[in-house]
Amino acid sequence: MIEALNLTKRYGEKTAVDDLTFTVKPGIVTGFLGPNGSGKSTTMRLILGLDAPSGGEVTVDGRRYRDYPAPLHEVGVLLEARSVHTGRSAYHHLLALAQTHGIPRSRVQELISLVGLDEVARKRAGQFSLGMGQRLGIASALLGDPEVLILDEPINGLDPEGIRWIRDLLKSLAGEGRTVFLSSHLMSEMAVTADHLIIIGRGRLIRDVGLADFVDEWSANVVHVRSPEATQLREAILGPDIRVSSDEPGVLEVQGLSAEEIGDTAARLGFVLYELTPEKTSLEEAFMELTRDETEYRAVVPTDETSAGVDRQERIAA
Amino acid sequence: MSATAPVIDRRSPVPRARVAPATRRVTQVGVFRSEWTKLYSLRSTRYALLATVILSIGLGVLASALTVSRWATMSAADKASFNPLNTSLLGVEFGVLAIGVLGVLLITGEYTTGMIRSTMTAVPKRLPVLWGKAVVYALVALAISVPSAFIAFFAGQAILSGQHIQIAFSHPGVPGAVLGAAGYLTLVGLFAMGLGAILRSTAAGIATFAGIMFVLPPLVSILPASVANSIDPYLPSNAGRAIMEFGHHANTLSPAAGLAVFAGYVAVVIAAAAVLLVRRDV
Numbered sequence: 001m002i003e004a005l006n007l008t009k010r011y012g013e014k015t016a017v018d019d020l021t022f023t024v025k026p027g028i029v030t031g032f033l034g035p036n037g038s039g040k041s042t043t044m045r046l047i048l049g050l051d052a053p054s055g056g057e058v059t060v061d062g063r064r065y066r067d068y069p070a071p072l073h074e075v076g077v078l079l080e081a082r083s084v085h086t087g088r089s090a091y092h093h094l095l096a097l098a099q100t101h102g103i104p105r106s107r108v109q110e111l112i113s114l115v116g117l118d119e120v121a122r123k124r125a126g127q128f129s130l131g132m133g134q135r136l137g138i139a140s141a142l143l144g145d146p147e148v149l150i151l152d153e154p155i156n157g158l159d160p161e162g163i164r165w166i167r168d169l170l171k172s173l174a175g176e177g178r179t180v181f182l183s184s185h186l187m188s189e190m191a192v193t194a195d196h197l198i199i200i201g202r203g204r205l206i207r208d209v210g211l212a213d214f215v216d217e218w219s220a221n222v223v224h225v226r227s228p229e230a231t232q233l234r235e236a237i238l239g240p241d242i243r244v245s246s247d248e249p250g251v252l253e254v255q256g257l258s259a260e261e262i263g264d265t266a267a268r269l270g271f272v273l274y275e276l277t278p279e280k281t282s283l284e285e286a287f288m289e290l291t292r293d294e295t296e297y298r299a300v301v302p303t304d305e306t307s308a309g310v311d312r313q314e315r316i317a318a
Numbered sequence: 319m320s321a322t323a324p325v326i327d328r329r330s331p332v333p334r335a336r337v338a339p340a341t342r343r344v345t346q347v348g349v350f351r352s353e354w355t356k357l358y359s360l361r362s363t364r365y366a367l368l369a370t371v372i373l374s375i376g377l378g379v380l381a382s383a384l385t386v387s388r389w390a391t392m393s394a395a396d397k398a399s400f401n402p403l404n405t406s407l408l409g410v411e412f413g414v415l416a417i418g419v420l421g422v423l424l425i426t427g428e429y430t431t432g433m434i435r436s437t438m439t440a441v442p443k444r445l446p447v448l449w450g451k452a453v454v455y456a457l458v459a460l461a462i463s464v465p466s467a468f469i470a471f472f473a474g475q476a477i478l479s480g481q482h483i484q485i486a487f488s489h490p491g492v493p494g495a496v497l498g499a500a501g502y503l504t505l506v507g508l509f510a511m512g513l514g515a516i517l518r519s520t521a522a523g524i525a526t527f528a529g530i531m532f533v534l535p536p537l538v539s540i541l542p543a544s545v546a547n548s549i550d551p552y553l554p555s556n557a558g559r560a561i562m563e564f565g566h567h568a569n570t571l572s573p574a575a576g577l578a579v580f581a582g583y584v585a586v587v588i589a590a591a592a593v594l595l596v597r598r599d600v
Contacts, residue, residue, distance in 0.1 A: 070342050086431050096353075096359070100348045100349050101343065101348060102348050
């Protein structure tokens with residue numbers, strides 16, 4: 001369980017994390033989602049005590065991270081980018097971390113095998129591909145067999161097989177009752193990995209919501225229509241509660257009508273259809289819209305913080 | 319060289335650690351082991367230590383050999399000021415550069431690569447890492463510099479004996495000076511490490527270290543003699559060098575005083591590094 005309460009971090013003028021309050025529960029995979037630069041990595045650094053908060057606090061299972069006598073056994077961490085000396089081998093990197101806690105060499109070897117780095121474990125980490133670097137990061141996170149896992153963009157640079165491996169691994173770890181908290185800027189990845197979402201933008205909490213609820217909320221049906229008579233068809237189907245948008249000539253995105261209804265109307269009026277495809281609003285689009293909202297809002301009214309939260313909630317609810 | 323694609327173990331459940339985690343904790347001894355692993359597993363460390371040995375021994379040998387070859391033609395004044403001990407330990411002045419650069423790198427290398435985040439995540443109390451690095455590096459520096467100083471001394475004296483201008487190890491003050499040379503090298507390593515921890519940047523760390531050790535003394539000599547003479551002995555480089563000085567000279571500290579002053583500088587720098595390490599964000 002990770003609990004952040006009014007967590008704030010300012011670097012000079014810039015507020016990287018702004019009054020964040022959230023809870024990451026055990027037994028599920030919680031996705032930490034936000035555009036690049038929204039404060040995800042900073043939040044993770046605050047959880048780990050690498051940076052001190054300017055305000056508020058964050059605890060892991062009720063204690064500050066730095067107060068744990070054996071932190072690697074409590075929290076496993078995959079840090080942003082690479083946090084490895086490029087001149088050192090994967091084996092010695094893991095060994096040096098293990099030795100601080102008295103974790104035996106056999107455990108180091110075990111993890112190297114688990115993440116599939118046996119053949120390259122003695123090579124310098126600077127020669128690793130991004131994907132191998134991520135595997136090394138995962139190995140260091142699992143070294144102490146921790147109850148809580150914090151992973152910053154774990155799928156970055158992994159090939160499709162690696163991504164599936166990570167996804168299965170995280171789900172099985174959460175299934176054992178562990179707390180799994182991973183960040184990403186990719187909604188599509190969160191949609192298949194996470195059970196719960198914490199979405200931030202510009203350091204502020206935008207949504208703290210179960211994935212299923214989020215999907216229901218955003219799954220307004222959209223029908224993709226392609227027709228040489230798109231303009232006329234648009235006139236024919238427009239009505240109350242029906243939204244039609246068009247990104248390119250001859251293509252319509254219709255909200256509020258089923259594919260059957262549109263097809264019937266087109267047949268009745270003799271319009272030719274090239275394509276008639278029901279789609280769901282992708283979560284990626286939902287995420288973009290949510291975070292765009294935040295950006296626009298911040299641009300308009302940069303001051304009063306408390307009303308900002310309320311206002312935003314209303315806009316999202318609307 | 320490109321590595322082969324890793325093979326993934328598909329039996330993916332993570333094996334549990336075999337020893338109950340409750341019995342384990344971060345200990346200073348564990349951090350010593352960890353820092354030792356970090357130190358020996360880098361190629362740059364081995365090269366810098368090798369450079370320290372080669373410079374310390376080699377340049378003293380070279381200076382001794384040159385003196386022997388020129389002895390017959392040297393002026394009486396040059397012969398009078400000749401110091402067989404200092405000549406054989408001349409290389410230590412250059413070993414200082416190598417051991418200092420390594421001291422800076424041992425810390426700044428972690429910052430430039432991002433390793434420091436892993437390190438401080440494993441040891442969030444932070445200070446044990448600084449103590450660990452300092453103790454491990456001091457022991458390694460001693461293990462390198464004590465034999466280097468002795469080899470430099472005996473090799474140099476063996477060469478100088480060709481003109482019968484050597485000095486015996488049993489001569490009063492000589493054992494202290496030879497050990498002092500090793501102590502000087504070791505303290506320089508710690509001094510540079512402290513600077514690296516304060517500055518966190520390799521370029522800034524090495525520049526500052528070189529500035530203090532090699533640029534400051536000539537700068538001070540520009541000052542009026544009365545001022546320069548009172549500052550000069552207390553400069554880190556001169557105080558440090560006094561530890562390996564043989565006999566007492568005007569305008570230099572005694573070996574014991576030099577040791578005290580230079581150790582004081584080291585303590586101040588390391589203490590400042592410790593305070594900053596706890597206070598600053600990683």
